[in-house]
Amino acid sequence: MKPAPFDYVRCDSLDEAAQVIEQNGDAARILAGGQSLMPMLNMRLAQPAVLVDIMPATDARQITVDKAVLHVGAGVRQADLLAWPGLGAAAPLLARSLPWVGHTQTRARGTICGSIAHADPSSELPLTLAALGGTVILRRGNKRRKVAAADFFMGMMLTDKADDEVIEAVEFPQMPAGTGTGFREVGRRKGDFAIVACAALISNDRVRLAIGGVNDTPVLHDWDTLDPSDEAEALNALAWSLDARADLHASARYRRDLVRNLGATALKEARQCAA
Ligand SMILES: Cc1cc2nc3c(=O)[nH]c(=O)nc-3n(C[C@H](O)[C@H](O)[C@H](O)COP(=O)(O)OP(=O)(O)OC[C@H]3O[C@@H](n4cnc5c(N)ncnc54)[C@H](O)[C@@H]3O)c2cc1C
Structure with a gap:
């Protein structure tokens, strides 16, 4: 057609x-x-x-770091951010998750903000933005408003953006020094959207697991502390609490299994990188 x-x-x-x-x-x-x-x-x-x-707009192509916040303009392609030398230092979790977004060919065209606007529940970028407590900058004419990622994603492909607004940029805050990060996902084939994706952040005072693909929006779960010996039980409880959906890609049971297994691997990776 x-x-x-x-x-x-x-x-x-x-x-x-x-x-x-x-x-x-x-x-x-x-x-x-x-x-x-x-x-x-x-x-x-x-x-x-x-x-x-918007792609001819050169003022939309900015990648900057200011006051420990990575600012990514609406015209920044996924491949451009992945190739940007400062990414690993500015947003290590994003550096881990971005290679999972589609293929080399789709990343060469697709933008970071386009993926946020599209708000697919299985998308890695909304998950990463939510995990990091990031922000979406929306613009109507000359007026701007900032919306926290947690409030921006409202449902499956449903966001707080009004029809007459543009996403001008998204902002990923830097995590405190010593924060460990981990990212894991399972899809049907390499480059496919995730069936389930898990992003982990571990710092001195917090353990966070963010989960995509299980509900209509990214889900965040925080523990003050999580001893590795209690982890399996905690992940099992979390998996059951999520009301996982079943669709033609996977059953709810398989999604719960992925939360337990990918969650454990992402947490392990984050713990190792925090150490
Ligand atoms: C084969 C294939 C595999 C893929 N695999 C994955 C994957 O594994 N993970 C994943 O996350 N994605 C995947 N994608 C989708 C890809 O990441 C897209 O690039 C992304 O979803 C949309 O970004 P875009 O820049 O192409 O936006 P577009 O397709 O141009 O736009 C998407 C939507 O967002 C709106 N929009 C875009 N930018 C703005 C803005 N600045 N302000 C307001 N609205 C805006 C558009 O109006 C449209 O409604 C895949 C795509 C393909 C074709």
Whole structure:
């Protein structure tokens, strides 16, 4: 199938994109890397009257670190961030999870913010942003608001972004020195969306496990301390508490098993890297 007819607006700045989106509301869609939107257009699951291409906007391509926060603009492609030399120091968890997003080819086009906007429950980037307590910067015209990732993801492919808003950037806070990180996932084939993904963070005063693919949004679970000898029991209790969904990719039981096993491996990795 081919897309329904649409007008195409090529934006050379984020100002212009924000203006066009504000004027057209739900009749318009941002076009970023096109890795999710183009299939939706081809299948006519989305039929916007106007496509607003933000990729020519050079002011959207910024990757900066300021006050221990990694700021990633709307036009930053996944491959660009992965190749950015500062990534491992600024956001070690993101450096671990990003290679799991799709394939070399899709990362060469897809953006970080596009994945956050798309909000697939099995996506690695919403999970990573939520695990790190990150923020989404939304823009309507010239007005900006910041939304915590925990509030931004509201359901399966449902976010707090209004139709007349653009994601200008996302921010990943740096973790305190000595924080260990781990990331593990299982998908059907390499490069597929995760059936279940687990991101772990371990610091002096907190153990966090973030889980994707099990519910409609990333789930965060914190323990003040978690002795390795208590871990299996804690993960089992967590797996049962999640109300795992069953779909054509996996049963609820298999998802619970993955939470126990991937959770343990991600925590082990984080513990080793914190030591
Ligand atoms: C073969 C294949 C395998 C894949 N595997 C994975 C995987 O394993 N894990 C994974 O997470 N993803 C995977 N993806 C999806 C990929 O990561 C996409 O790149 C991502 O979901 C969307 O980013 P994009 O820049 O391509 O956005 P687009 O496809 O251009 O847009 C997606 C949606 O977000 C909106 N949008 C984009 N940017 C903004 C913005 N700045 N402000 C407001 N709205 C915006 C668009 O309007 C659209 O609704 C895969 C894709 C393919 C084709």
